[in-house]
Amino acid sequence: MKRSLAVLLGSILALAMILTGCGKSDTAASEGSDSSDGGKLEIFSWWTAGGEADGLNALIDVFNKKQPDIEVKNEAVAGGAGSNAKAVLATRMQGGNPPSTFQVHGGAELMAYVDAGKMEPLNDLFKKNGWDGKFPEDLIDMVSKDGKIYGIPVDIHRGNVLWYNKKVFDDNNLQPPKTFDEFFDVADKLKAKGITPLAIGDKEVWGSTMVFENILLAELGPDKYKQLWTGEVTFDDPAVKKSAEIFKKMIGYINDDHSSLAWQDASQLVADGKAAMNIMGDWAKGYFTSKNLKYNEDFGAVPTPESDGSFMVVADTFGKPKGVKNPDQVDKFLTVLGSVDGQDAFNPKKGSIPANVDGDTSKYDDYSKQAMDDFKTDSLTPSLAHGSAAPQGFMTKVDEAVNVFVTQKNVDNFIQSLTQASSLLK
Amino acid sequence: MSDMVTQGRPRLSNQPAFKPRRRRRMNADRWIALGFILPSIILIAVFVYGFIGWTGYVSLSQWNSFLPDFSFAGFDNYAYIFKNFRFQADLRNTIFFTLFFIIAVVILGLVLAIFIDQKLKAESLFRNIFLFPMALSFVVTGVVWRWVLSPSTGVNLFLEHLGIHLKWYTSTAIFPHIHIGMIDFGIPAAVIPVVIAATWQQTGFSLAMFLAGLRGIPDELREAARMDGATELQIYWKVILPQLKPIMFSVIIIMAHISLKIFDLIYTMTGSGANYVTDMPGVNMFETTFKANYYAQGAAIAMIMLLLVAIFIVPYLIKSRKGDA
Known part of the structure; x- marks a missing residue:
């Protein structure tokens, strides 16, 4: 009797767990129909921590001063690099319940929504604010389709930066490498001293994908690099193969525990002097300064080898979805967002540089001043690892190929996977 | 006793034998019981089995981008993932x-x-x-x-x-x-x-x-x-x-x-x-x-x-x- 009762209870419990488990995964795909606030301006982003959140609040302050009657609702969703926010956003857009305006990386990530017919063009807003020529042309290309502009860029991060521990380099009489030959020369010397030459944190694979895309940029040059994403240059190009060979060689110089580390942990290895170099976007600067390290004293930054003159752009932009209840309010917010006032309030706190070229350099630190100069003169290239260069689907396949390659180091397989994935590019 | 017999007789002769048994099954108590479990049956049918069916349907479609596309793909998706x-x-x-x-x-x-x-x-x-x-x-x-x-x-x-x-x-x-x-x-x-x-x-x-x-x-x-x-x-x-x-x-x-x-x-x-x-x-x-x-x-x-x-x-x-x- 007791036994059969236990069996019965067990089976009910098991069934209940299975049912709730399945139900969760199914309903998650189709939820997102809660009504949006008509009178409030919902600002959707993944800026929830540290300088990012401070920057967003500073921006909202500027907006509130100019438009005191409009109530702003900060709808930030936590999660590194927007991993969770993007899923929430996709669900809301699918469900026909878009936020008033939302953060999205310029390029392919924004274009996914444009192609789906979910976004309003913003050309009128650009004209009204006299923004023509205020944003670099390469950048406007990333947010435009068929001559229509769909996003207002708010901040710019640079993706092709090699960070190094200045003390380690000085102690060993080394210069930061400008070419791959110099890089491997430096790396060999460091390895001989028992210092990890290059720190990578690829618990999330994009940490490695960024290294690869910077090698691609160096080997192909900015023009051919951009053509890779339009299909004009294919992945069986000899330069791509050479990039893979360099990448393979580089993997021989990285930390053993890379797959257990996030990007901050890899930066920490450099900060501690356990590793000498790290390839990461310039949000790493924010991490170093938060650890009380000083630019050009404790740590230094140079463009990744052979990519000087190119600027790998990771740009956050805001767009205006179709079907929002308060389009006028959204226009007002985007006006502040694109203005010099708004950008200079936001960017120094976040550690990025303004997309608007009229930004006041005196408000930025030494690193950012340099980056602002480069941004005006360098050729701008879209980052693959951050969704600007190619659609999400392709990016995921590249991440998959990179993850396998970092362990197996099989160049031919890697090129084959990339070529296969590139059929997903239109 | 005799009442019951006389009442029961015409029924037995006119109608199939199982009918009264079934009527007895659906008395007020059973209707109430059914009323109580029906909402959860419907909810489970829709939100569990319905969505399992929906997931199965989607898995046979070509919806592999942001835009829904429900044209039939057969077992292509299964072939791909395997x-x-x-x-x-x-x-x-x-x-x-x-x-x-x-x-x-x-x-x-x-x-x-x-x-x-x-x-x-x-x-x-x-x-x-x-x-x-x-x-x-x-x-x-x-x-x-x-x-x-x-x-x-x-x-x-x-x-x-x-x-x-x-x-x-x-x-x-x-x-x-x-x-x-x-x-x-x-x-x-x-x-x-x-x-x-x-x-x-x-x-x-x-x-x-x-x-x-x-x-x-x-x-x-x-x-x-x-x-x-x-x-x-x-x-x-x-x-x-x-x-x-x-x-x-x-x-x-x-x-x-x-x-x-x-x-x-x-x-x-x-x-x-x-x-x-x-x-x-x-x-x-x-x-x-x-x-x-x-x-x-x-x-x-x-x-x-x-x-x-x-x-x-x-x-x-x-x-x-x-x-x-």
């Missing part, structure tokens, strides 16, 4: 993870339950200590064990003093390394730390189940065995264990469906791992669907996960139904 390196690795990992996890949880839970069943003084203290990890979510467990077993921190700082260097979940080693399909088949070393973390959390549950089972075995059985001259070991092996079979069956089923669908522990503790040595179908499903927007492929992975769980659950449900009857 040829995919990542999914093949998922199947390998999930097989070994489930196997080791169930073995560890059953054996540890049983041993601890027998230990606590020895009429200890501080029984409730031990019970609570062992049950406590169950109160945590897999997310917490994942973060804690990630740092405990990370090669540069935690337990490795002790081990390093002993001259032992373990790579734990960052290891990409696979034993015995047989090449099948696109992957190397074998036991991925990186799965073991995940098994440790999952076992740490779930052993309390199997302990509780086994303890309840042990308490349900009448002392007379043991005494009878002792009278017959059985040793303590023989009593456990020949008398107690067979009595615990149904409980063990339940533990295995419950653990199997937890491990086949595991997501949160992997996501927070190891991620997919280098070369996908710790990836599981659940993680793959989430990333394929919500990060890459391959909704149809994600749905196909979900359907395969459902099938895997069904392999364990359906025979169990059939068996327990028979047991009741």
Whole structure:
């Protein structure tokens, strides 16, 4: 009797767990129909921590001063690099319940929504604010389709930066490498001293994908690099193969525990002097300064080898979805967002540089001043690892190929996977 | 008495015999009972089975971008994922993870339950200590064990003093390394730390189940065995264990469906791992669907996960139904 009762209870419990488990995964795909606030301006982003959140609040302050009657609702969703926010956003857009305006990386990530017919063009807003020529042309290309502009860029991060521990380099009489030959020369010397030459944190694979895309940029040059994403240059190009060979060689110089580390942990290895170099976007600067390290004293930054003159752009932009209840309010917010006032309030706190070229350099630190100069003169290239260069689907396949390659180091397989994935590019 | 007979007679002659029986079934009580369970039946039909059906439908469609596209794709999505390196690795990992996890949880839970069943003084203290990890979510467990077993921190700082260097979940080693399909088949070393973390959390549950089972075995059985001259070991092996079979069956089923669908522990503790040595179908499903927007492929992975769980659950449900009857 007791036994059969236990069996019965067990089976009910098991069934209940299975049912709730399945139900969760199914309903998650189709939820997102809660009504949006008509009178409030919902600002959707993944800026929830540290300088990012401070920057967003500073921006909202500027907006509130100019438009005191409009109530702003900060709808930030936590999660590194927007991993969770993007899923929430996709669900809301699918469900026909878009936020008033939302953060999205310029390029392919924004274009996914444009192609789906979910976004309003913003050309009128650009004209009204006299923004023509205020944003670099390469950048406007990333947010435009068929001559229509769909996003207002708010901040710019640079993706092709090699960070190094200045003390380690000085102690060993080394210069930061400008070419791959110099890089491997430096790396060999460091390895001989028992210092990890290059720190990578690829618990999330994009940490490695960024290294690869910077090698691609160096080997192909900015023009051919951009053509890779339009299909004009294919992945069986000899330069791509050479990039893979360099990448393979580089993997021989990285930390053993890379797959257990996030990007901050890899930066920490450099900060501690356990590793000498790290390839990461310039949000790493924010991490170093938060650890009380000083630019050009404790740590230094140079463009990744052979990519000087190119600027790998990771740009956050805001767009205006179709079907929002308060389009006028959204226009007002985007006006502040694109203005010099708004950008200079936001960017120094976040550690990025303004997309608007009229930004006041005196408000930025030494690193950012340099980056602002480069941004005006360098050729701008879209980052693959951050969704600007190619659609999400392709990016995921590249991440998959990179993850396998970092362990197996099989160049031919890697090129084959990339070529296969590139059929997903239109 | 005579009234009833006279009333019953014309009915019997005019109508089929089963009719009155059926009418008796649907009396007021039964209508009320049906009224009470109907809402939940409808809700479950729509929100569970309806959506399972919907997922199956999506998995056969071409909806592999942000824009829904329900044109029929046949089994293309299934063919794709089975040829995919990542999914093949998922199947390998999930097989070994489930196997080791169930073995560890059953054996540890049983041993601890027998230990606590020895009429200890501080029984409730031990019970609570062992049950406590169950109160945590897999997310917490994942973060804690990630740092405990990370090669540069935690337990490795002790081990390093002993001259032992373990790579734990960052290891990409696979034993015995047989090449099948696109992957190397074998036991991925990186799965073991995940098994440790999952076992740490779930052993309390199997302990509780086994303890309840042990308490349900009448002392007379043991005494009878002792009278017959059985040793303590023989009593456990020949008398107690067979009595615990149904409980063990339940533990295995419950653990199997937890491990086949595991997501949160992997996501927070190891991620997919280098070369996908710790990836599981659940993680793959989430990333394929919500990060890459391959909704149809994600749905196909979900359907395969459902099938895997069904392999364990359906025979169990059939068996327990028979047991009741």
